[in-house]
Amino acid sequence: MTNQINGRGSGRTRIRFGLVMTIIGFVVFLIGAVPDLFGLDRSPVVGFVQVSVFLLGIGFICLGGAISLAVLWIGIPKSIVSDIGLRLVGTGYVITMGSGMADIFGFGSQSFPKIPFFGTWQLAGVLLGELVIAVGLLMMIPWQRLTSPKV
Numbered sequence: 001m002t003n004q005i006n007g008r009g010s011g012r013t014r015i016r017f018g019l020v021m022t023i024i025g026f027v028v029f030l031i032g033a034v035p036d037l038f039g040l041d042r043s044p045v046v047g048f049v050q051v052s053v054f055l056l057g058i059g060f061i062c063l064g065g066a067i068s069l070a071v072l073w074i075g076i077p078k079s080i081v082s083d084i085g086l087r088l089v090g091t092g093y094v095i096t097m098g099s100g101m102a103d104i105f106g107f108g109s110q111s112f113p114k115i116p117f118f119g120t121w122q123l124a125g126v127l128l129g130e131l132v133i134a135v136g137l138l139m140m141i142p143w144q145r146l147t148s149p150k151v
Helices: 011-033 048-071 080-100 120-139 143-147
Strands: none
Touching: 011 048, 048 080, 048 120, 080 120
């Protein structure tokens, strides 16, 4: 009998899918955050396209991590802490997206018609959002399964 999860494939397949999505997200994040690594840097400033690409990469990382960690709860009841962690991942991504796109949305320091600029306050907001995402992913780990003795 295969390890079926609500008719959506095996747990290993979902973990692999989540990890592949996370790795792809990390590569996309690197392309946006440090385009010099790939020979793609065309501007001395961090612009709209660069911010959009690294925010897309962070989104893939969040989604892949959440998928992978959700599979670890198979066979045990999901805790409230894990549910709060999933919501923190989403909240952290919203904080990251809002901070990264602040100038584009019109509440940053350089609103249109000026050239959007990724400044220190936006950087602090993105880092805060990433910290919230990391805490949320840590809360999604089934620690009781890892610490309980094997029978």
